Amino acid sequence: MCDEDLIKAAKRGDDEAFYKLISAHKDKLYNIAYCYLKNEQDALEAIQEVTCRAYVTLNRLKEPKYFTTWLTRIIINYCIDEQKRKNRVVFIHEESATHCNNIYEDNLVLQSAIEELEPKYKKVIILKYFQDMTLAAIAKVMDCPEGTIKTWNYRALKQLRELLDKGGNGSV
Incomplete structure (x- = not known):
């Protein structure tokens, strides 16, 4: 079953199809989240939150062929919001460097x-x-x-x- 068929099935309420879609994209989602958040736990939390958001708003996706683009946009927006929320400052100690x-x-x-x-x-x-x-x-x-x-x-x-x-x- 191709991505577009899985997306259509997921939009009809097939949870297994949605799980397969997210599983296929989890590595990409993790890499993007980790690049932004620079923390494994925060990246994993981002994937959970984005999975939930995607599941709830899947019916808003108009074109199934843009699922990857849509999902990527969701994770980037989440990570940017999370960075703003935490307003982190990373200090690099000269000794450790x-x-x-x-x-x-x-x-x-x-x-x-x-x-x-x-x-x-x-x-x-x-x-x-x-x-x-x-x-x-x-x-x-x-x-x-x-x-x-x-x-x-x-x-x-x-x-x-x-x-x-x-x-x-x-x-x-």
């Missing part, structure tokens, strides 16, 4: 630089480079023209280079 290897340090610097980007640029970077989505798929998720996404990607990479150069690190 000196004990890490270069790869780990570079990863922290890159994550910190990504956090400084405008939200729309951050979304594009996470979806393109951490979720391996195409620019066309990102355009659907963000409900923007593909040309706009290309521009945002270019500007985001430019800003990341500037941030990393300012910090005395390598380039993106």
Whole structure:
């Protein structure tokens, strides 16, 4: 049974079909949530909440072929709301950073630089480079023209280079 058939069955009230859909997308949902929330427990909680929201609002999905896009949009919006709610600040202690290897340090610097980007640029970077989505798929998720996404990607990479150069690190 293909995704579109499962979606139609789920919309008719077939809980098993909905379970199969969510199971097929759980890894992607987790990866997106983890990129935003940076905590395993928060990411798992996000998946639970998004599953519930998707189940309750499934009848609002007009086109079954956009289920993945719709679900991705729900998890991104949830994660952004959760970040705002918690208003977290992450401090990196200099002592612990000196004990890490270069790869780990570079990863922290890159994550910190990504956090400084405008939200729309951050979304594009996470979806393109951490979720391996195409620019066309990102355009659907963000409900923007593909040309706009290309521009945002270019500007985001430019800003990341500037941030990393300012910090005395390598380039993106």
